[in-house]
Amino acid sequence: xxxxxxxxxTARAAHWDGMLAKCASLIAxxxxxxxxxxxxxxxxxSGLRGFVTRSPSMPVCVEGVPCSTVAxxxxxxxxxxxxxxxxxxxxxxxxxxxxxxxxxxxxTVSALRTGSGITPHAVRVFAAxxxxxxxxxxxxxx
Numbered sequence: 001x002x003x004x005x006x007x008x009x010t011a012r013a014a015h016w017d018g019m020l021a022k023c024a025s026l027i028a029x030x031x032x033x034x035x036x037x038x039x040x041x042x043x044x045x046s047g048l049r050g051f052v053t054r055s056p057s058m059p060v061c062v063e064g065v066p067c068s069t070v071a072x073x074x075x076x077x078x079x080x081x082x083x084x085x086x087x088x089x090x091x092x093x094x095x096x097x098x099x100x101x102x103x104x105x106x107x108t109v110s111a112l113r114t115g116s117g118i119t120p121h122a123v124r125v126f127a128a129x130x131x132x133x134x135x136x137x138x139x140x141x142x
Contacts (some may be wrong), residue, residue, distance in 0.1 A: 115140030
C-alpha cells in the first residue's frame with residue numbers, strides 16, 4: 001500500500017515551505033544589491049539647469065534699466081576628459097542638460113571676439129539631482 005494522504009500532504013507542505021524560504025532569500029539579496037550598489041545611484045538622472053544672461057548689454061548702464069539681457073537660443077558646451085555635451089537655451093534663456101556627476105568646464109559654442117567668456121567657467125554636478133547654476137556671458141562692452 002502507498003503513502004497515506006497525511007504523509008503526502010506533509011511532504012508537499014515541506015516542499016513549498018522550502019521554496020518560499022528560497023524565494024524570500026533571493027528577494028532580500030536583490031534588494032540589498034539594488035539599494036546598496038553604486039550603480040543604482042548612477043542610474044538616477046543628474047545634471048544642471050538654470051538661466052543664462054549676457055552682460056553688459058550697453059556701453060553705459062542707466063539706473064532703473066537692466067544692464068543685462070536674456071541669452072535666448074544660445075548654444076552651450078560642457079566638457080571634461082575628452083567628453084563634450086552641448087545644449088541650447090530656450091527662448092527665455094533657460095537651459096537643462098543631463099551630465100554625469102563631477103566637475104565640468106563650460107563655454108559658449110561660438111568663439112567670443114570680446115569679453116571674458118562665460119562665468120562660472122567650471123561647474124560641479126552632484127549625483128542624482130539637477131543643480132541650479134545660472135550663467136553669465138561677458139559681452140565685452142565697456
